[in-house]
Amino acid sequence: MSCAKEAPKPLDLSHHYSRVTKNRGSSAVKDFYKYFRIPNIGNLAGGLPNNNYFPFDTLEGAAALPDRFRPTPNKPVDPPSESQPTSKSNDGLPASQVLVPKISTNADLLRKIDLKTALQYGTAQGYPPLYSYLRQFTRENMHPNVPYADGPEIILTCGSTDGFNKTIEALSNVWDEGHDPINEREGIVVEEFCYMNAIQAARPRGLNIVPIAIDDEGMKASGKGGLDDVLETWDKRRGKRPHLMYTVTIGQNPTSGTLSIQRRQEIYAVCSKYDVIIVEDDPYWYLQYPSANGSSKAARGQSSLQTSQPLEDTFNKPKSSGYPFLDSLVPSYLSVDTDGRVVRLDTFSKTVAPGCRLGWITAQPALCERLLRITETSTQQPSGFVQSMIAEMIMGPHNPNGRGGGKDDVGWKTDGWVRWLEGLRGNYERRMQTMCGIFEAGKQLVKTGRRQSISEDWSVVDTVPMFDFVWPLGGMFIWLRLNFETHPLWKKTSHEKLSRALWIHLTTPKYLVLVAPGSLFAPTEKIREEKSFSYFRICFAAVDEADVAPTSHRFVEGCKSFWAKKKLDDIDEDMEEEVEQGLLAMQMC
Numbered sequence: 001m002s003c004a005k006e007a008p009k010p011l012d013l014s015h016h017y018s019r020v021t022k023n024r025g026s027s028a029v030k031d032f033y034k035y036f037r038i039p040n041i042g043n044l045a046g047g048l049p050n051n052n053y054f055p056f057d058t059l060e061g062a063a064a065l066p067d068r069f070r071p072t073p074n075k076p077v078d079p080p081s082e083s084q085p086t087s088k089s090n091d092g093l094p095a096s097q098v099l100v101p102k103i104s105t106n107a108d109l110l111r112k113i114d115l116k117t118a119l120q121y122g123t124a125q126g127y128p129p130l131y132s133y134l135r136q137f138t139r140e141n142m143h144p145n146v147p148y149a150d151g152p153e154i155i156l157t158c159g160s161t162d163g164f165n166k167t168i169e170a171l172s173n174v175w176d177e178g179h180d181p182i183n184e185r186e187g188i189v190v191e192e193f194c195y196m197n198a199i200q201a202a203r204p205r206g207l208n209i210v211p212i213a214i215d216d217e218g219m220k221a222s223g224k225g226g227l228d229d230v231l232e233t234w235d236k237r238r239g240k241r242p243h244l245m246y247t248v249t250i251g252q253n254p255t256s257g258t259l260s261i262q263r264r265q266e267i268y269a270v271c272s273k274y275d276v277i278i279v280e281d282d283p284y285w286y287l288q289y290p291s292a293n294g295s296s297k298a299a300r301g302q303s304s305l306q307t308s309q310p311l312e313d314t315f316n317k318p319k320s321s322g323y324p325f326l327d328s329l330v331p332s333y334l335s336v337d338t339d340g341r342v343v344r345l346d347t348f349s350k351t352v353a354p355g356c357r358l359g360w361i362t363a364q365p366a367l368c369e370r371l372l373r374i375t376e377t378s379t380q381q382p383s384g385f386v387q388s389m390i391a392e393m394i395m396g397p398h399n400p401n402g403r404g405g406g407k408d409d410v411g412w413k414t415d416g417w418v419r420w421l422e423g424l425r426g427n428y429e430r431r432m433q434t435m436c437g438i439f440e441a442g443k444q445l446v447k448t449g450r451r452q453s454i455s456e457d458w459s460v461v462d463t464v465p466m467f468d469f470v471w472p473l474g475g476m477f478i479w480l481r482l483n484f485e486t487h488p489l490w491k492k493t494s495h496e497k498l499s500r501a502l503w504i505h506l507t508t509p510k511y512l513v514l515v516a517p518g519s520l521f522a523p524t525e526k527i528r529e530e531k532s533f534s535y536f537r538i539c540f541a542a543v544d545e546a547d548v549a550p551t552s553h554r555f556v557e558g559c560k561s562f563w564a565k566k567k568l569d570d571i572d573e574d575m576e577e578e579v580e581q582g583l584l585a586m587q588m589c
Contacts, residue, residue: 010340126156251475
């Protein structure tokens with residue numbers, strides 16, 4: 001008789017808890033809330049304002065139908081076709097009316113969506129209906145194959161930045177150079193170029209910021225500067241070996257790298273070896289572009305036989321999410337998390353709107369319990385307005401007074417939510433294709449001339465590579481490497497000045513393009529000085545759809561005109577103009 005192998009229990013990570021986290025107890029006030037739910041109890045104990053005095057009688061808004069945008073294939077043969085025409089606004093497009101009533105008669109707290117409960121003090125896990133829905137969606141649809149026993153828990157946050165701050169508060173101690181010995185200093189490893197909000201949150205805590213080498217996929221597991229190399233050769237004179245990792249694995253910000261399953265397994269093995277907790281920030285998980293690889297090869301004249309398999313065929317999934325779209329996505333680190341050492345950050349910022357300030361953390365239950373204690377005495381829970389509107393739109397009303405999203409006001413449900421995510425991916429994938437196609441065609445400066453020999457006159461065509469990039473497999477960015485070594489002024493001025501001059505040149509009235517310089521994403525001064533000048537991060541998501549192509553063309557033309565500059569006076573003129581504009585702006589403030 002065969003018996004199935006039992007899933008391992010997640011490891012005890014309490015040795016990584018900060019001193020404050022270890023000392024936290026449950027909130028006596030929050031513990032008291034369970035008595036408020038006793039039917040017909042006369043509550044003279046709680047300090048709750050009377051809900052009849054809330055000034056809002058309903059909360060209403062027109063919401064898109066989940067099929068508003070056309071999706072792209074999970075297994076593309078050709079690049080995505082043009083998107084349906086859209087205007088700068090969504091006026092006139094089919095919509096539904098979402099309505100959160102003042103009071104719902106539903107007695108089930110996991111289905112009761114109304115302003116009476118949403119705007120009142122609540123539990124730190126999140127608004128019960130939304131918490132319940134997201135927990136089920138996370139465990140059954142997003143990550144159905146988490147390998148440790150009983151699966152993960154979630155807690156709602158005020159967005160990923162809030163989630164990251166609470167995570168490092170739970171898992172690291174503050175270190176001060178003037179007061180604490182160096183052997184107590186803790187550290188966090190990050191990608192060589194990374195999202196700087198995370199760095200700016202970690203650095204004031206005194207954490208060592210330790211960059212790890214990257215390639216086109218993202219963080220390297222091995223080799224010089226890779227994760228294993230850095231941890232193996234760690235110099236304890238710098239402090240403790242880092243026990244935290246911050247990483248964006250899909251459409252990495254800023255480099256757009258997407259980490260394969262094989263690389264994740266390799267990195268996870270190193271983290272298990274050195275007892276490192278992985279903080280996986282994944283705001284772009286739904287924005288994975290299976291067409292990018294084939295389109296890149298086609299544009300560069302490479303054989304279609306070299307095109308890799310679709311993403312969903314490159315790994316095994318014992319259990320389906322129930323949706324082909326979700327199954328096609330490269331799964332989270334949670335899918336290989338046998339130890340329970342992954343803390344995943346999700347957000348509604350890219351799927352609904354950044355102003356929601358709403359997200360959630362997924363992690364092993366014991367760690368979520370510690371994060372809950374931090375939340376109880378800090379943010380308490382995200383905005384009740386936002387939570388109730390999102391819950392009503394997706395879940396739908398369980399009360400005749402409410403109205404949810406969708407054609408029949410019954411809510412999007414999970415089918416509609418996944419269809420919305422597919423449509424978003426489709427729109428962003430088409431934008432990516434448009435911008436990458438224009439950049440691919442314009443990345444080389446073509447120079448023509450004539451050369452004479454004794455007997456013949458030759459027409460000569462030279463190409464100068466101005467920049468290069470990898471077509472992104474996910475996210476919202478193109479990470480452009482500028483080939484300044486081909487510029488006529490490369491040996492006549494500093495590399496940093498040349499990069500700055502190009503950045504300024506692109507903002508001049510003829511081109512009017514603003515890009516993010518690589519220096520914004522350098523986690524250390526050494527990387528900023530030695531490497532960042534060679535890179536620009538370009539976002540294809542923010543501008544209106546109709547502006548993607550013309551803005552991309554202006555960028556290319558701006559680079560071409562900049563590569564035509566042969567005198568230092570030419571770039572100094574642009575930089576002096578920027579100084580004058582800056583002084584004028586200061587005078588107007």
